[in-house]
Amino acid sequence: MPGAGTGPPSVWVVVPCYNEARRLPLHEFESLLVRSDVAVLFVDDGSRDGTLELLRAFAGRFPRRAVVLPLAANRGKGEAVRAGMLHALAEGAAVVGYLDADLATPPEEVLRLLAALEAGGWRAVLGSRVRLLGSEIRRSALRHYRGRVFATAASLALDLPVYDTQCGAKLFRSCPALAQALASPFRARWAFDVELLGRLMAPARAEGLRAADIVEVPLLRWSDVRGSKLGSWQMLRAAGELLGVALRLRRARGRREKDRTGDGTLGAARPR
Ligand SMILES: Nc1nc2c(ncn2[C@@H]2O[C@H](COP(=O)(O)OP(=O)(O)O)[C@@H](O)[C@H]2O)c(=O)[nH]1
């Protein structure tokens, strides 16, 4: 488990970046680096607005702690996150997660998610945007209700009582199920969080995560940052992707059920 030692970073936070030059609060990422075991891995997803140069200049100030992984062409958030997480696992990460470049989830909250992962023995911690007394969750009513419809559908698709699958801040302990879940490209560009959770819970050849391995931590602060790339068309696309993920998960569950009732052994169907 990560401690605040002086060895190589054991906690890697992947930050997908696509044309973020105008809203990348780079200095704020320094708050994550207060823990000497944390590395921030910026994945530049083929940006064309100078994002890569900004990231490189920032990373130059924090050797080995701030790292840039440039992708030659734009492949979408899901694939950028997957490339970053695979890179982190190859570097020996014990914990790997992701965070939106606009820091809608502030760094202190990410450190709180990390503390929850370490304290509770969870295998995955998901930031959750729940409006509660004492918390500051700022997003427009439209985005809130659109998000709630999506998240409810995602929860049904996963057959998991998860409140918020789409918050951009999540952490996972490294394990064979995680490596397998990341082994092949996501089909979804935006609904990949749901696809990832589905894969984690039913990997092909490893012990999957159970609901009891995952905790959602209500964030104390989260604010929607202007300049979102998730417009109405992408929202529609995400809804279509979610339907595809739901159908594949359903088929995989059906196959497992058949295996169980057929020859009595547990099936190894994959949610693809
Ligand atoms: N890699 C990659 N990341 C993207 C792309 N579009 C958005 N992102 C990243 O996804 C994160 C969230 O994007 P944002 O536009 O703020 O969406 P929202 O907050 O979900 O409305 C940010 O880190 C973006 O840089 C894309 O095409 N490729």
Ligand SMILES: [Mg+2]
């Ligand atoms: Mg955003």
